[in-house]
Amino acid sequence: MEDELIKRIWDDVLNILKETITATTYETWIKPLVPHSFDDNCFCALTGQNLAVQILQKNQKEISKALSEICSKEVYFKVMYDENLHKQLEKERQKLKKEEEKEFIKNLEKKISSKYDALKQMQSSCNLNLKYKFDNFVVGANNKFAYAVAVAVAKEPGRQYNPLFIYGGSGLGKTHLLQAIGHDILFNKPKLKVKYVKAEEFINDMVNSIAKGIDKTGKNNNAKMNEFRDKYRNVDVLLVDDIQLIEGKARTEEEMFNTFESLHNSGRQIVFTSDRSPDKFENTPERLKTRFQMGLLADIQVPDIETRMAILTKLSRDNNVKMPNDVIEFLSTIYNKNIRELEGAFNTISAYTSINELPITVEIVKKIINYSEKRKNVTIEGILDIVGEYYNVSVEDIKSTNRAAKTAYARQAAIYLAKELTGESFPYIGECFNRKHTTIMYSHQKVKKDMACDMNLSRDIKELTDRINA
Numbered sequence: 001m002e003d004e005l006i007k008r009i010w011d012d013v014l015n016i017l018k019e020t021i022t023a024t025t026y027e028t029w030i031k032p033l034v035p036h037s038f039d040d041n042c043f044c045a046l047t048g049q050n051l052a053v054q055i056l057q058k059n060q061k062e063i064s065k066a067l068s069e070i071c072s073k074e075v076y077f078k079v080m081y082d083e084n085l086h087k088q089l090e091k092e093r094q095k096l097k098k099e100e101e102k103e104f105i106k107n108l109e110k111k112i113s114s115k116y117d118a119l120k121q122m123q124s125s126c127n128l129n130l131k132y133k134f135d136n137f138v139v140g141a142n143n144k145f146a147y148a149v150a151v152a153v154a155k156e157p158g159r160q161y162n163p164l165f166i167y168g169g170s171g172l173g174k175t176h177l178l179q180a181i182g183h184d185i186l187f188n189k190p191k192l193k194v195k196y197v198k199a200e201e202f203i204n205d206m207v208n209s210i211a212k213g214i215d216k217t218g219k220n221n222n223a224k225m226n227e228f229r230d231k232y233r234n235v236d237v238l239l240v241d242d243i244q245l246i247e248g249k250a251r252t253e254e255e256m257f258n259t260f261e262s263l264h265n266s267g268r269q270i271v272f273t274s275d276r277s278p279d280k281f282e283n284t285p286e287r288l289k290t291r292f293q294m295g296l297l298a299d300i301q302v303p304d305i306e307t308r309m310a311i312l313t314k315l316s317r318d319n320n321v322k323m324p325n326d327v328i329e330f331l332s333t334i335y336n337k338n339i340r341e342l343e344g345a346f347n348t349i350s351a352y353t354s355i356n357e358l359p360i361t362v363e364i365v366k367k368i369i370n371y372s373e374k375r376k377n378v379t380i381e382g383i384l385d386i387v388g389e390y391y392n393v394s395v396e397d398i399k400s401t402n403r404a405a406k407t408a409y410a411r412q413a414a415i416y417l418a419k420e421l422t423g424e425s426f427p428y429i430g431e432c433f434n435r436k437h438t439t440i441m442y443s444h445q446k447v448k449k450d451m452a453c454d455m456n457l458s459r460d461i462k463e464l465t466d467r468i469n470a
Helices: 003-020 023-030 050-071 083-112 118-126 144-155 174-188 199-213 223-233 250-265 286-293 305-318 325-334 339-355 362-368 380-391 395-399 405-422 426-433 437-450 455-469
Strands: 034-039 042-047 076-081 164-168 194-198 237-241 269-274 296-300
Touching (some): 003 034, 003 042, 023 050, 050 325, 144 174, 174 194, 194 199, 223 250, 380 405, 380 426, 395 426, 437 455
Parallel strands (some): 164 296, 194 237
Antiparallel strands (some): 034 042
16 A cells, blocks of 8 residues: 555544543654554554553554544554664654754743843742753643643633642642743743742741841831731742641731732732642631632642653653663552652662663662562551451541540551551551541651550561561
């Protein structure tokens, strides 16, 4: 069959797949395919990405169906890896990267020479990390909605989705999106004043302002607090990271409420991030909780394995690290809770193998990250079952508000083991135990401290650890 006809068939197939397959899979693995041949009802496409052959196996039926629909007959789809295409893609990527760098420098120089120096403002006022931008944020099913509304806010700050409240577990990309909004606004709307602040910094700033405002007689002249208020209210866009940290701090919550009112009433944009949704803020005044909820809530979930593999593939390409397919799949399988751990593992592995001049293999990677075959099978549910059986307490009682000494003892042991053996975050463990993450942190620290002087507790923890890992 003629090459031109094969190409036209494939273009029609792409139009169908664009609407039926997830954006991550389509853009990363399907769109780069090159149609090669169509013989004996078998349509073959080439790829320059090793992983595509394996990943597209689960999409084979859907692609074959699209081909059959276009050709009005049964067609089987096959994808093959091509080394020459791989080399060609690498050359194109390097060329595109250089062009993008040139364009970025050109635009940056233009911005710097303008009246409003976006880069200077970014460094001196916004405290944004240059690596957190929209163009290096990997979009998947887990974060597609949050990404879309973040882009919309950056495009027209204060017009819609105000406030925007992004929430999700630790290390899933909330800070990345928050700072990407700031970068995008600074670059495209340099006249706007953007302020990024971590909630902890906001708290410390307020406390210091109160302290500095008290004179020798013990009176407060309010001058420092007025400076503090101007700092956060005289902006066009306020980005607050980890807003959950102000929960229960009455004076800070009061200042945040008034800051919110000042900005929102004048149509200026506010964006918050948090490790949980506002309705789970148990010690926050209702009037502030309703302010958090009055705009748009967007949650970020744990990324699926395709997205995690895409993230590692992009990290490898951007850092010029040759990470084999089996290593990428292995890391994407075991680091399945958040992106931060995945990136941390990548950085550790690439640095260690480079310094020690070692090849990147699964076996070497296992040693670098201290991987344990037993550890990967440990779950919080399994820990609860074993602890409950050991102390003769039901799992329901451990998760309940039952304060009986025996139940409380078993509960604290289970919490400690959950943190030590799974490495999950305190907020996530809190959800599993129906408790606030601060309570989980307290229980974990208490058991850790008590083990040093309580031999019975220390013995129990060792015995339970052995049973869980058996």
